[in-house]
Amino acid sequence: MTGACLAEMGHRVRFVGRDTGKLDAIRAGKSPIFEPGLEELLVKNRERIETTTDIADAVHRTDLSFICVGTPPHNDGSSDLSQVETVSHAIGNALDTWHHTVVVKSTVLPGTIEEVIIPILETESGKKAFADFGIASNPEFLKEGTAVQDFFHTDRVVIGTQDPRSKELLESLYSPLQVPVFSTTIRVSEMIKFASNAFLATKISFANEVGNLCKEHGIDSYEVFAGVGLDTRISPSFFRSGLGFGGSCFPKDVGALIAHAKDKGVDTRILSSVIATNDDQPEHMVSLLQKHLPVRDRTIGVLGLAFKPDTDDIRESRAIPLIKSLLNAGARVIVYDPVAMDNFRHLFPDLTYASSPTEVLTADAVLIVTEWKAFETLDYRGKLVIDGRRIRKAREEAAVYEGLCW
Numbered sequence: 001m002t003g004a005c006l007a008e009m010g011h012r013v014r015f016v017g018r019d020t021g022k023l024d025a026i027r028a029g030k031s032p033i034f035e036p037g038l039e040e041l042l043v044k045n046r047e048r049i050e051t052t053t054d055i056a057d058a059v060h061r062t063d064l065s066f067i068c069v070g071t072p073p074h075n076d077g078s079s080d081l082s083q084v085e086t087v088s089h090a091i092g093n094a095l096d097t098w099h100h101t102v103v104v105k106s107t108v109l110p111g112t113i114e115e116v117i118i119p120i121l122e123t124e125s126g127k128k129a130f131a132d133f134g135i136a137s138n139p140e141f142l143k144e145g146t147a148v149q150d151f152f153h154t155d156r157v158v159i160g161t162q163d164p165r166s167k168e169l170l171e172s173l174y175s176p177l178q179v180p181v182f183s184t185t186i187r188v189s190e191m192i193k194f195a196s197n198a199f200l201a202t203k204i205s206f207a208n209e210v211g212n213l214c215k216e217h218g219i220d221s222y223e224v225f226a227g228v229g230l231d232t233r234i235s236p237s238f239f240r241s242g243l244g245f246g247g248s249c250f251p252k253d254v255g256a257l258i259a260h261a262k263d264k265g266v267d268t269r270i271l272s273s274v275i276a277t278n279d280d281q282p283e284h285m286v287s288l289l290q291k292h293l294p295v296r297d298r299t300i301g302v303l304g305l306a307f308k309p310d311t312d313d314i315r316e317s318r319a320i321p322l323i324k325s326l327l328n329a330g331a332r333v334i335v336y337d338p339v340a341m342d343n344f345r346h347l348f349p350d351l352t353y354a355s356s357p358t359e360v361l362t363a364d365a366v367l368i369v370t371e372w373k374a375f376e377t378l379d380y381r382g383k384l385v386i387d388g389r390r391i392r393k394a395r396e397e398a399a400v401y402e403g404l405c406w
């Protein structure tokens, strides 16, 4: 993603990876992931884009290396750094006589660059960080589905480095975007990423907790948070209550922060509750449904499997615990998603995968899990709908309608 956007800014970019299928796709101007606008950038900037499996070759021919590999969670929530370490060994090994800057975009906990990555780079290269080669933290704040738009119109770019040369290089790289650049130390930069995601996740769980209470009062939490959000100290965004958060970042990053804090002997009661509240929402949806229709031996339709619209990503999607809960309660489940069904099939091969959303509406009840635009145009008349994402047409038309927090 970052590479395609940098190419769009006029830079020559070499994508390095092990998966030759993905590299071939990039070279052919095909996006290896579903991300609106990405393919257009790959096609448009083809002549500036090269791909290779050879890290050393890429390091030798470029000024900056961005480490963008995953940091998936271990079972205890802590970050698995093995991919970051492998790449650091290879980059360190390739660091040569001229000045090269290594930029860490992967989400890594405070201290990782200084305690893990720099020692690897120095040992492999026999050189000194900040003197012989540059190193910086430059976390990613892109949202899936709007990543291209977010890159070019971000609220801020964060650059963490003690190295004036790398700082200048990165500041000039991002300066055409004309967005605020926050320059700081490496550790602060690493923490900004985690604190940002943890705060946004907290905001959502807070909205869900208050939203559940609103529901008991028969009031609309969206109206409540529209009023709350007018306070400029608070802001109205990320207050959409409902089924909770999924995706590759919020659950993982909050989990990693909790595990890290535990290591450091710091209590994170708020963050643990953020996860607990999030875990409860799918169960809460099934309870609402059961009030209207005991689900045993009934067919329940699920609209949306992706963790949010405009992506085929199902990682930590709320659809997963929701469907498990429905199956445990004895329901038959029919599902539809515009792009995420293939991914979901790997996890749940035995569900009924509908060929259209209309087919899902033939079920005894319908649960709305992802707010795809297409779901705004369906005919919900006569249906029993439990809505986790606030689809206006369903709200207006369904015979029986329950919003999760409204």
Ligand code: UDX
Binding pocket: 140, 141, 142, 143, 144, 145, 197, 200, 204, 237, 238, 239, 240, 241, 242, 243, 244, 245, 246, 247, 248, 249, 250, 307, 308
């Ligand atoms: C998030 C961060 O927003 C981004 O800055 C970071 O780089 C990566 O993680 P992403 O996971 O792509 O981005 O999606 P986002 O739009 O933040 O949504 C995450 C989850 O929260 C989704 O499941 C979404 O449905 C949910 N959400 C979001 C809510 O439930 N309510 C909201 O108000 C906003």
